[in-house]
Amino acid sequence: MSSGRLLRLAEMTTVEAADAVTSSPVVILPAGAFEQHGPGMPLATDSLRAEAVAERVAAGLAGRAVIGPSLPVGVSPHHLAFAGTVTLSTTTFATVVREYVDSLHRHGWRKILVITGHGGNNAALTTVAQDLLTTRPGLEFAWTPLTALASDVVTGMRVSEVHGHSGEAETAQMLHLVPRLVHSERLVPGARTAADLDPLARLSRHSGHPTLTVGYDRLTPNGVLGDPRRATAAQGQAIVDTAVSRIVAFVQEWLDA
Numbered sequence: 001m002s003s004g005r006l007l008r009l010a011e012m013t014t015v016e017a018a019d020a021v022t023s024s025p026v027v028i029l030p031a032g033a034f035e036q037h038g039p040g041m042p043l044a045t046d047s048l049r050a051e052a053v054a055e056r057v058a059a060g061l062a063g064r065a066v067i068g069p070s071l072p073v074g075v076s077p078h079h080l081a082f083a084g085t086v087t088l089s090t091t092t093f094a095t096v097v098r099e100y101v102d103s104l105h106r107h108g109w110r111k112i113l114v115i116t117g118h119g120g121n122n123a124a125l126t127t128v129a130q131d132l133l134t135t136r137p138g139l140e141f142a143w144t145p146l147t148a149l150a151s152d153v154v155t156g157m158r159v160s161e162v163h164g165h166s167g168e169a170e171t172a173q174m175l176h177l178v179p180r181l182v183h184s185e186r187l188v189p190g191a192r193t194a195a196d197l198d199p200l201a202r203l204s205r206h207s208g209h210p211t212l213t214v215g216y217d218r219l220t221p222n223g224v225l226g227d228p229r230r231a232t233a234a235q236g237q238a239i240v241d242t243a244v245s246r247i248v249a250f251v252q253e254w255l256d257a
């Protein structure tokens, strides 16, 4: 995606960055995870999706936003039973976000948007947002998930009763965004129905009662929820395009608010 204009702070000089504080009042921080995504997709799946969406959002905003430093490792203790997963604790992740924000704030930015491809980061981002209300009262901090932002599109797909991590929606996005890293011949279904889950795992998946957290090895032996074999690149494009247009629309309103 080339817009002719620099979208990434990392590619700017310090002189250009100083100008960007005024011309590009929003800094987007792409957040992901370094965790198992079943036998068919890479550990960086969530980071790759967040980066790709951040690029499309920044391009859609035509210079009004820049992409700041990434958060390539997220909160993934629930995936540690699977090889390759690297995690930060919730407090470390929150500290890293807060310190990125503090640096950007020092240079004059007042609007920060985290785009997270990994739902495990959501709780920590909520705590950062709450803390910033008192520590940085002049700052506006927003964050958004990806797939959940287009949940109506996902509902319109043929998804399994149990779906989510490395399932139909996430695989579809990867087929659209980074197809070379999707090993289609190795995509295998994981837990697909409530009957596939043991009683404790089933309790952890329901809403309408207290929240119970279990590791992914308890939910699904191969780390997959749903059936990634059903995913298509066209579905992935629909999810990505929807999420991008909703984030762009939000930022445009935000800039006027």
Ligand SMILES: [Zn+2]
Binding pocket: 037, 045, 046, 117, 118, 165, 166, 170
């Ligand atoms: Zn993921």
